[in-house]
Amino acid sequence: MATIKNIHDYTDIIETSYKKSTKYKQMKRKNRAAQFAPFAALTGYKDIIHDTERLTEEKRIIDENKRMLLDQKLKHFLKTQEMIKITYFKKDETKTEGCYLSIMQSVKRIDELYKTVILNNQQIIAIEDIYDLEEK
Template sequence: MGWDHAAEEHKYDDIRMLVHHRSRVHPPMSLWDRAAQFSPFAALSGHEDAIRETARLTTERAELSESRKEELNEQLVWLREHPDARERVTVTYFRPDAKKAGGAYVTVTGAVKKIDEYEKTLWMEDGTVIAIEELSAVEIPGKDRYEEE
């Protein structure tokens, strides 16, 4: 009772040379759609997104020294007193991540529109609102020029 190779080779000889049927009504399926029928079923939907999210790196917020906080405060006071110097300020701040612990340090350059002492926020002209407690650096180009005047 072995496997009969000869019988297996000639199993479909009777239909091999027949012309393949083509519908006159339905267009043939594209190779892309045909391949999609055999793609693996995604039993764990969202699993790849979860893995990608876990792999995404975040940075921990650095704790600023008291002297650095004081320096930042002095720069904000100076900016409040010199509104004409607000045109081109570079601000680096910590943006907490919405989905996981940590965040990223972001640097923006532009005009400071408003310093809100009550809300403790810095409003940039492009619409960016920065919590003052998240600031890590404020660079004011040409600050010396304003102090000489």
């Protein structure tokens, strides 16, 4: 019957002296430590998890009456230049949905060609993404 050797028994090499290589220079301590540094076996997995955690929602459909009312309000606020609360939909860069954001700002101009609103802080919002306009 064969004897089973303990793989954690190093008695045969424990007393052996270290022989320095004449062919290679000794590696610096910093570089030696880097060999044992942890690495991400699943590169990008953490980012995917973080991306999944973000809450998003679908863009709400606005009926024609509300769209006309928003257009009238927008033209009114352009004339008055007063600060308003604009709630708009911002599409997520990686998901199919997005989120609704609100900003307090006044309207600088309406670009009819690109169907956008340019605010006084130079932010541009597509008119179709505006969900609500409130006087503040």
